[in-house]
Amino acid sequence: METEPLVPTRKDSFEAETKLFKDHAHSDNEAQVYDVRRQVIARSLVPCIVEGLKSEVKQSPPLLLWDDRGLSLFDAILESPQYYPARREWALLRKTIQDIARNIPNRNRVVELGAGNMKKTELLLHTLQGQQKRVEYLACDVDESALRRGISELRARFEGSSPYITIHGLLGTYEDCAAWLNLKSGGLPTSLIWLGNSMANFTPEQASKYVQSFLSSGSSMIIALDGCQDQREIAESYEGQCNREFILNGLSNANQILDDNVFAVNDWGFCGNWDPDLCMHESFYVAQKDLTVNVCGETYRFKSGETMRSIKSGKWPRAKVLEICNNAGGRVKELWMDENQSYGVYVVEKV
Structure with a gap:
């Protein structure tokens, strides 16, 4: 299934959509970043x-x-060696990435919220490529220069050498992304990736509203969350x-x-x-x-x-995460926990 192509503009591009799954290779590495902001x-x-x-x-x-x-x-x-969340998440992702990728269908749109340095993204895309799945990857972030830089690096690694992966960026906030998906999902299957415990930067009530908004667009979600309760470890990670x-x-x-x-x-x-x-x-x-x-x-x-x-x-334990998703009208379809039973990856879908 295809939608009309996004028109790259600096403003007023909220109404645009992406044409997905084209069999093409780009001859340059200029990042394609589409502006979905409703305001600057x-x-x-x-x-x-x-x-x-x-x-x-x-x-x-x-x-x-x-x-x-x-x-x-x-x-x-x-x-930094003190920051345990990154180490635990990375170890869990490496251990479970094949299973995580199996929850992303072929011919799918993959949207990553707060993509950051995209180290984990590269692991996921390599795995999807190995599973021979055609996906359109869209990194959503608020800083345009960092987003363009990250997208350019990913495209240099994948596009032109892979018939399966196409890569673009979405410039905007979580709210902008949710609104765009709800307006222009077009029935296209979408998997939202929200890693790095980023969902827990909000209160449980706010997080539940975000999950509800994303699920209402027809998207499924793959969320990584930290449930550590060790005050010493937390202080060493967050107060240096x-x-x-x-x-x-x-x-x-x-x-x-x-x-x-x-x-x-x-x-x-x-x-x-x-x-x-x-x-x-x-x-x-x-x-x-x-x-x-x-x-x-x-x-x-x-x-x-x-x-x-x-x-x-x-730092939400498993039971709290299940409650948040349930309050959002979702259910946890599958989950994986690290060896400490504190860091988890959750696959969430609408009930």
Whole structure:
């Protein structure tokens, strides 16, 4: 089954679709990235920054973390020996990748949410190629330069040498991707890949709404989630120097978006907190002295030691994941756990 081709534009391309499964090879490696944003992401973050400063519990939009430099800093976290989630997920994926790939049908659209450095993507696509499945792979991310770079590298490895894999990018947020899929699924089977415990950057209620939105488009989902409850391991993974640099870069990105040095980065520190009752780790900016922040004509004051939340990372046991999927109108069709019975990969489909 085919749909009309996406028209690559910088704006107003939300209505477009992709022509899939063409037997063709590209003679160049220029990344094809299609813009599915309903509004420019940087511009949309300004009211989110203001809203977070006004909230009772001050917080900043997590999307501030994922500019090009932030992605590079996060790659350093992934490679650090202290960061157990990457090691456990990679070991589990390598062990189960054949079974995971068998849950992706032939002649299928594969959309990866928050694709990042695409190391895991390459493993999956090699496996699908080995199973002789024709797939259109679409990486969805919010940073255009990193997305284009990753797509170019993947196309250099696969297209022209593989008759099975075609590769493109989708520039947009999770919400943009869900809206595009719901509007333009066209009955085409789609498998959504959501790895890296990224779904747990939201509350369980928010995560359930995302799953419901994606499943309503007719997609199935393959989700990787961390359920570790060891406070020491979590602190070592989320509260080191690499994490500090990654989190504080969010303030630098906020300054760039606001076109003003609103947050003097040297006036802010970093801390983390593990809440075992919520199975949630949170990262915070910490005011190092009394501060005044001026944004869009409004003034916000921070006492020395006052915090502003940056990002959450849930650590959901298997039972919690099943509950989240059930609340979304989905069911876990198949799952694999690591040797610690903490890190899991879940195949989810609509009931």
